[in-house]
Amino acid sequence: GENVGLHLPTLSVQEGDNSIINCAYSNSASDYFIWYKQESGKGPQFIIDIRSNMDKRQGQRVTVLLNKTVKHLSLQIAATQPGDSAVYFCAEFNDYKLSFGAGTTVTVRA
Protein backbone atom coordinates (compact mmCIF):
# COMPACT_ATOMS: atom_id res chain seq x y z
CA GLY A 1 0.00 0.00 0.00
CA GLU A 2 0.96 3.67 -0.15
CA ASN A 3 1.88 3.71 3.55
CA VAL A 4 4.31 0.77 3.41
CA GLY A 5 7.54 1.90 4.97
CA LEU A 6 6.09 5.14 6.27
CA HIS A 7 7.83 6.38 9.39
CA LEU A 8 5.35 7.23 12.12
CA PRO A 9 6.39 9.21 15.21
CA THR A 10 3.96 7.27 17.41
CA LEU A 11 2.53 3.76 17.38
CA SER A 12 -0.18 2.39 19.64
CA VAL A 13 -0.38 -1.41 19.82
CA GLN A 14 -2.67 -3.82 21.61
CA GLU A 15 -0.85 -6.14 24.00
CA GLY A 16 -0.21 -9.45 22.28
CA ASP A 17 -0.31 -8.01 18.76
CA ASN A 18 2.73 -7.68 16.52
CA SER A 19 4.38 -4.27 16.07
CA ILE A 20 6.13 -2.95 12.99
CA ILE A 21 8.33 0.13 13.25
CA ASN A 22 9.71 1.69 10.09
CA CYS A 23 12.73 3.82 9.39
CA ALA A 24 14.29 5.41 6.32
CA TYR A 25 18.06 5.78 6.26
CA SER A 26 20.16 8.17 4.27
CA ASN A 27 23.58 6.68 3.56
CA SER A 28 23.95 3.82 1.11
CA ALA A 29 27.53 3.26 2.33
CA SER A 30 26.55 2.44 5.92
CA ASP A 31 28.02 -0.84 7.17
CA TYR A 32 25.53 -1.71 9.87
CA PHE A 33 22.01 -0.78 10.79
CA ILE A 34 20.93 -1.02 14.38
CA TRP A 35 17.72 -0.69 16.37
CA TYR A 36 17.79 0.84 19.83
CA LYS A 37 15.13 1.04 22.54
CA GLN A 38 15.11 4.00 24.89
CA GLU A 39 12.97 3.94 28.01
CA SER A 40 12.21 7.05 30.01
CA GLY A 41 15.21 8.19 32.05
CA LYS A 42 17.60 5.75 30.39
CA GLY A 43 20.08 5.69 27.56
CA PRO A 44 19.48 3.81 24.30
CA GLN A 45 19.66 0.04 24.66
CA PHE A 46 20.79 -2.20 21.79
CA ILE A 47 18.06 -4.47 20.40
CA ILE A 48 19.33 -5.98 17.18
CA ASP A 49 21.59 -5.12 14.27
CA ILE A 50 21.98 -6.15 10.65
CA ARG A 51 24.91 -5.90 8.30
CA SER A 52 24.49 -4.10 5.03
CA ASN A 53 24.96 -7.35 3.05
CA MET A 54 21.95 -9.01 4.72
CA ASP A 55 18.24 -8.42 4.26
CA LYS A 56 16.79 -10.13 7.34
CA ARG A 57 17.91 -11.05 10.80
CA GLN A 58 15.94 -12.56 13.66
CA GLY A 59 16.39 -12.30 17.39
CA GLN A 60 14.28 -13.17 20.35
CA ARG A 61 10.78 -11.83 19.50
CA VAL A 62 12.32 -9.30 17.10
CA THR A 63 13.09 -9.32 13.39
CA VAL A 64 14.91 -6.63 11.43
CA LEU A 65 14.38 -6.25 7.69
CA LEU A 66 16.64 -4.23 5.42
CA ASN A 67 15.61 -3.07 1.96
CA LYS A 68 18.61 -1.38 0.37
CA THR A 69 16.76 -0.61 -2.84
CA VAL A 70 14.53 1.92 -1.10
CA LYS A 71 16.85 2.56 1.91
CA HIS A 72 14.32 1.24 4.36
CA LEU A 73 14.71 -0.55 7.66
CA SER A 74 11.99 -2.09 9.79
CA LEU A 75 11.73 -3.69 13.20
CA GLN A 76 9.06 -6.27 13.90
CA ILE A 77 8.21 -7.12 17.49
CA ALA A 78 6.17 -10.28 18.02
CA ALA A 79 3.54 -10.54 20.76
CA THR A 80 4.11 -7.01 22.04
CA GLN A 81 4.26 -6.72 25.82
CA PRO A 82 3.77 -3.74 28.18
CA GLY A 83 7.53 -3.69 28.77
CA ASP A 84 8.01 -2.92 25.08
CA SER A 85 6.61 0.58 25.59
CA ALA A 86 9.49 2.94 24.78
CA VAL A 87 10.97 5.12 22.06
CA TYR A 88 12.61 3.12 19.27
CA PHE A 89 15.43 4.54 17.16
CA CYS A 90 17.05 3.17 14.07
CA ALA A 91 20.71 3.99 13.64
CA GLU A 92 23.31 3.54 10.93
CA PHE A 93 27.03 3.00 11.38
CA ASN A 94 29.32 4.51 8.79
CA ASP A 95 32.78 6.05 8.76
CA TYR A 96 33.29 5.33 12.48
CA LYS A 97 30.11 7.20 13.39
CA LEU A 98 26.81 5.96 14.75
CA SER A 99 23.99 8.25 13.60
CA PHE A 100 20.41 8.02 14.79
CA GLY A 101 17.21 8.47 12.83
CA ALA A 102 13.95 9.90 14.10
CA GLY A 103 12.37 7.86 16.86
CA THR A 104 9.01 6.13 17.14
CA THR A 105 7.20 6.17 20.47
CA VAL A 106 5.50 2.83 21.01
CA THR A 107 2.66 2.61 23.51
CA VAL A 108 1.26 -0.81 24.41
CA ARG A 109 -2.44 -0.92 25.36
CA ALA A 110 -3.50 -3.49 27.93
Add this chain to the structure above:
Amino acid sequence: DTEVTQTPKHLVMGMTNKKSLKCEQHMGHRAMYWYKQKAKKPPELMFVYSYEKLSINESVPSRFSPECPNSSLLNLHLHALQPEDSALYLCASSQAGRTNGYTFGSGTRLTVV
Protein backbone atom coordinates in the same frame (compact mmCIF):
# COMPACT_ATOMS: atom_id res chain seq x y z
CA ASP B 1 30.90 -5.05 34.62
CA THR B 2 28.89 -4.30 31.46
CA GLU B 3 27.78 -0.78 32.25
CA VAL B 4 28.63 2.78 31.39
CA THR B 5 28.24 4.97 34.50
CA GLN B 6 27.54 8.68 34.20
CA THR B 7 27.64 11.25 36.98
CA PRO B 8 25.90 13.35 38.00
CA LYS B 9 22.45 12.18 36.90
CA HIS B 10 21.08 15.72 37.08
CA LEU B 11 22.88 19.07 36.94
CA VAL B 12 21.61 22.63 37.08
CA MET B 13 24.16 25.31 36.28
CA GLY B 14 24.24 29.02 35.63
CA MET B 15 25.58 30.50 32.43
CA THR B 16 28.75 31.68 34.17
CA ASN B 17 29.46 28.38 35.93
CA LYS B 18 32.08 25.77 35.11
CA LYS B 19 31.07 22.16 35.61
CA SER B 20 32.11 18.72 34.41
CA LEU B 21 30.24 15.61 33.38
CA LYS B 22 31.89 12.27 34.06
CA CYS B 23 31.64 8.89 32.35
CA GLU B 24 33.27 5.61 33.34
CA GLN B 25 33.38 2.10 31.89
CA HIS B 26 35.33 -1.03 32.79
CA MET B 27 34.56 -3.19 29.77
CA GLY B 28 37.95 -2.64 28.18
CA HIS B 29 36.39 -0.54 25.44
CA ARG B 30 38.89 1.75 23.73
CA ALA B 31 36.38 4.03 22.02
CA MET B 32 34.19 6.46 23.94
CA TYR B 33 31.60 8.95 22.79
CA TRP B 34 29.57 11.96 23.85
CA TYR B 35 26.08 12.47 22.48
CA LYS B 36 23.58 15.27 23.09
CA GLN B 37 19.87 14.53 23.11
CA LYS B 38 17.16 17.18 23.16
CA ALA B 39 13.64 16.28 24.26
CA LYS B 40 11.79 14.04 21.78
CA LYS B 41 14.78 14.04 19.40
CA PRO B 42 17.38 11.41 18.52
CA PRO B 43 20.84 11.53 20.10
CA GLU B 44 23.35 13.64 18.15
CA LEU B 45 27.04 12.79 18.09
CA MET B 46 29.38 15.38 19.63
CA PHE B 47 32.79 13.74 20.13
CA VAL B 48 34.55 10.44 19.50
CA TYR B 49 37.64 9.28 21.37
CA SER B 50 39.65 6.33 20.13
CA TYR B 51 42.54 5.01 22.23
CA GLU B 52 42.29 8.12 24.41
CA LYS B 53 42.74 10.47 21.47
CA LEU B 54 40.07 12.76 20.07
CA SER B 55 39.24 11.44 16.62
CA ILE B 56 35.97 13.19 15.76
CA ASN B 57 34.60 16.58 16.80
CA GLU B 58 31.25 17.24 15.16
CA SER B 59 31.77 21.02 15.04
CA VAL B 60 30.84 21.36 18.70
CA PRO B 61 31.19 24.87 20.22
CA SER B 62 34.31 25.40 22.32
CA ARG B 63 32.25 25.91 25.47
CA PHE B 64 32.15 22.09 25.49
CA SER B 65 35.59 20.62 26.15
CA PRO B 66 36.06 16.84 26.22
CA GLU B 67 38.86 15.03 27.99
CA CYS B 68 39.86 11.38 28.13
CA PRO B 69 42.33 10.97 31.03
CA ASN B 70 42.59 7.18 30.61
CA SER B 71 40.95 4.28 28.82
CA SER B 72 38.15 4.01 31.40
CA LEU B 73 37.21 7.65 31.90
CA LEU B 74 35.69 10.36 29.74
CA ASN B 75 34.89 13.87 30.91
CA LEU B 76 32.98 16.74 29.36
CA HIS B 77 33.94 20.14 30.74
CA LEU B 78 31.29 22.83 30.48
CA HIS B 79 31.87 26.58 30.58
CA ALA B 80 29.72 29.59 29.70
CA LEU B 81 26.83 27.48 28.47
CA GLN B 82 23.59 28.86 27.08
CA PRO B 83 20.04 27.86 28.03
CA GLU B 84 19.69 26.11 24.65
CA ASP B 85 22.46 23.73 25.74
CA SER B 86 20.02 22.19 28.21
CA ALA B 87 19.66 18.56 27.18
CA LEU B 88 20.41 14.95 28.11
CA TYR B 89 24.11 14.23 27.62
CA LEU B 90 24.82 10.60 26.88
CA CYS B 91 28.13 8.81 27.07
CA ALA B 92 28.75 5.57 25.20
CA SER B 93 31.62 3.16 24.71
CA SER B 94 32.52 0.40 22.27
CA GLN B 95 35.41 -1.66 20.98
CA ALA B 96 37.52 0.65 18.85
CA GLY B 97 37.35 0.49 15.11
CA ARG B 98 34.57 -0.34 12.73
CA THR B 99 32.04 -1.69 15.16
CA ASN B 100 28.44 -1.20 16.09
CA GLY B 101 28.48 -2.60 19.64
CA TYR B 102 27.83 0.60 21.57
CA THR B 103 26.88 0.60 25.27
CA PHE B 104 25.18 3.77 26.47
CA GLY B 105 25.01 5.26 29.93
CA SER B 106 21.78 6.66 31.35
CA GLY B 107 22.91 10.21 30.76
CA THR B 108 23.22 13.47 32.66
CA ARG B 109 20.16 15.70 32.50
CA LEU B 110 21.63 19.22 32.22
CA THR B 111 19.66 22.40 32.79
CA VAL B 112 21.31 25.76 32.11
CA VAL B 113 19.65 28.70 33.85
